[in-house]
Structure formats: structure tokens, C-alpha cells
Amino acid sequence: MNENTANDILRSKGLAATKQRVAIFLKIEECNCHFTAGELHRMLAEDKFRERVDLATVYRTIKTFERAGLLRCVAEIGSCRYYGRIDNCGFEHPHFYCRKCRRLFCLKTMKLDSKDIENLEKIGFEPQFLLLTVEGLCAQCSEGGHSKNGQDDRTQRSD
Numbered sequence: 476m477n478e479n480t481a482n483d484i485l486r487s488k489g490l491a492a493t494k495q496r497v498a499i500f501l502k503i504e505e506c507n508c509h510f511t512a513g514e515l516h517r518m519l520a521e522d523k524f525r526e527r528v529d530l531a532t533v534y535r536t537i538k539t540f541e542r543a544g545l546l547r548c549v550a551e552i553g554s555c556r557y558y559g560r561i562d563n564c565g566f567e568h569p570h571f572y573c574r575k576c577r578r579l580f581c582l583k584t585m586k587l588d589s590k591d592i593e594n595l596e597k598i599g600f601e602p603q604f605l606l607l608t609v610e611g612l613c614a615q616c617s618e619g620g621h622s623k624n625g626q627d628d629r630t631q632r633s634d
């Protein structure tokens with residue numbers, strides 16, 4: 476994605492396409508997995524060709540993007556929130572959080588029953604998002620874990 480496309484997307488959501496917002500949006504586009512505000516800030520800091528963005532701005536921009544419907548919180552661990560692009564990660568799959576290495580895995584094969592959500596709508600409720608996170612140890616971190624390909628079993632894409 477280039478800057479012009481990012482500009483258009485931000486404007487289509489009624490947001491002013493400031494340089495910092497565009498830089499943050501492009502970085503989110505590059506990152507195919509979920510991220511926290513801290514991780515996003517680190518990724519931006521490592522990119523020397525991009526606009527400087529401080530952590531407070533990253534937090535503020537995530538909130539703005541969330542309200543505009545560009546981002547969604549996909550998991551909440553303690554006070555730490557993980558986000559994902561809405562078109563990359565719908566609310567139909569849960570996540571696994573490893574308490575040791577703190578990685579978040581998409582559990583795309585575990586489908587949630589959307590009927591429960593439809594039933595809520597039938598009685599006038601307005602469900603907005605669903606967070607389901609299984610916590611524990613990943614194959615690499617659990618004792619006797621027999622992960623063959625280490626890093627590779629981390630799910631990067633959600634589509």
C-alpha cells in the first residue's frame with residue numbers, strides 16, 4: 476500500500492490524513508499479525524524512513540482508528556490490548572496467548588458459533604465484539620513441547 480491509498484482510506488473514514496496517522500496506518504498494513512501499542516511503537520521506531528511517532532501518539536491513534544472502524548481489539552491480557560485490522564481479523568476466531576513468551580496465536584480452526592450472537596441480536600442486544608483468549612504455554616515454551624519448526628507455527632495471517 477502506498478501513501479495515497481492510505482490517505483484515501485483515512486479520509487473515507489472521516490479522519491484527517493496527518494503524516495503521523497498515515498505512517499502508523501502503513502505500518503499496521505505491513506504487520507500481518509496482531510500487535511500491542513508498544514510493539515507498534517517499536518516497529519515505527521525501527522523504520523528510519525518514516526515519520527517519528529511517540530508512544531502517546533501511537534496510543535491515541537489506535538483509539539482513533541478503533542473508533543473509526545479500522546482496528547479492533549482482538550485480545551486483552553491484563554492491561555495489555557492486542558489489536559488487528561478489521562478486514563484481516565474478524566471476531567469469528569479465538570486466540571491463544573502464551574504466558575511465557577507472550578506471543579498471541581490466531582486459532583483459526585476453532586470456530587465460534589455465530590448463532591449465539593445472532594440470538595442476542597434477536598432479543599434486541601447489540602453485540603459489538605467478542606474476545607475469546609485461551610491462555611497457557613505454547614508448544615515451544617511448554618516442557619516436552621515438540622514443536623518441529625519453531626517460529627513457523629506462529630500464525631501470521633488471519634485471512
Ligand SMILES: [Zn+2]
Nearest residue numbers: 573576613616
Ligand atoms: Zn510460548
Ligand SMILES: [Zn+2]
Nearest residue numbers: 549564581633
Ligand atoms: Zn487473529
